[in-house]
Amino acid sequence: MELTVNGERFTVTRRAGSPGVYDFTWDSGPNARYGFTAAVHGTARLEDAELEDAAPEFLGQVDPATGHLAE
Structure with a gap:
């Protein structure tokens, strides 16, 4: 599934063999x-x-200087 949230694009895939687990690639x-x-x-x-709600939560934790989760 392709997802665009707040202008950012993600590919969302269900993890094989793991029901209820979704991997988001930014x-x-x-x-x-x-x-x-x-x-x-x-x-x-x-x-x-619910998938669309998960992306802004992630983006809100990203350090804009590094593009990784802030520590």
Whole structure:
């Protein structure tokens, strides 16, 4: 799934063999193949709106100077 949030592009994939786990690759970010993972407990799936909500939370934690999560 391709996702654009706040002008940033992500590719979201469900992790094979891990129900409820989604890997987000930040395609428009400054660091190749950088991103994050979101998960829901059990075998439930995240709805599109929930996936869209996860991206701004991630972006809000990124240090603009490095493009990585702030420490």
